[in-house]
Amino acid sequence: MEQLPSTFVNGFHDEESVRKMQYNQFGRTGLQVSKISLGTGTLSKFYGDLDAATGIKAVHQALRKGINYVDTAPYYGQGRSEEILGQALKDVPRQAYYVATKVGRYELDYENMFDYSAKKTRESVEKSLKLLGVDYLDVVQIHDVEFVEDLSVIWNETLPTLEKLRDEGKLKFIGVSAYPMDVLKKVIVGAPGRFDTVLCYCRNTLIDDSLKEYIPFFEENKLAIICASGHGLGLLTNAGPQPWHPCQDQTKLICREASEYCKQQGVELGKLA
Known part of the structure; x- marks a missing residue:
């Protein structure tokens, strides 16, 4: 690219790699975000045990190479x-990255897993600030809104609390995430102009491209679109999914056959996907 992004820091970044990275306008936020972002569910134990030192090294490598958007959540390892x-970001200039976290989903046991109340939302943001070691969060997303019993809680408690925290300078932009696309649309329609970003996952892959149908709606609402889990939570990789993966056995079988073929050819399925 001819012009370096505003997140470029001389002396920290690998300039050659940064110039090779594609950066896109992030909805109406004014941010210029790398096409590839870093998800940190792997810093928990979702995909097997990963020691902290290896995780920190991976974060540093990604940021130096030009990735400038990092996504996390309290639910990922229950704060881990x-x-x-946060430990990794201590050694990174604040200018060099945008950090996004979430509220609403927390514990492993289902009875305590979800809490979209105003009180818990504020507590969660304050805790995230401390764990991440930052003065403000670039994006806070309402996590997996399909699990709230009544969507009015999102509109009347979670969202207003995030807006207050934004006014206090503790966060800059507000987003929403879910797996069912129709739920995402319903939440956004119910709060016109109040969301800045939308996150869906596993919806722009070789086995499910349903995101495409909703892109015009998201763009019409000037939302930044975050497409997570581009490999279908491990389905479309040579390593394959974790035992907890919820998809149907037939889909797992098809993907397993594809990964075995790729292994025989010396190709990583994830690169093709």
């Missing part, structure tokens, strides 16, 4: 992801 990411 945010904690390790």
Whole structure:
């Protein structure tokens, strides 16, 4: 690219790699975000055990090479992801990255997993700030809104609390995430102009490209679109998915056959996907 992004820091970044990275306008936020971002669910134990030192090294490598958007959540390792990411970010200039976290989903046991109340939302943001070691969060997303019993809680408690925290300078932009695309649309329609970003996952892959149908709606609402889990939570990789993966056995079988073929050819399925 001819012009370096505003997140470029001389002496920290590998300039050659940064110039090779593609950066896109992030909805109406004014941010210029790398096409590839870094998800940190792997800093928890979602995909097997990963020691903190390896995780920190991976974060540093990604940021130096030009990735400038990092996503985490309290639910990832029940704070472990945010904690390790915070350790990594101590050695990174604040200008060099945008950090996004979430509210609403927390514990492993279902009875305590979700809480979209105003009180818990504020507590969660304050805790994330401490764990990440930052003065403000670039993006805070409402996590997996399909699990709230009544969507009015999102509109009347979670969202207003995030807006207050934004006014206090503790966060800059507000987003929403979910797996069902129709739920995402419903939440956004119910709060016109109040969301800045939308995150969906596993919806722009070789086995599910349903995101495409909703892109015009998201763009019409000037939302930054974050497409997570481009490999279908491990389905479209040579390593394959974790035992907890929720998809149907037939889909797993098809993807396993594809990965075995790629292994025989010396190719990583994830690169093709």
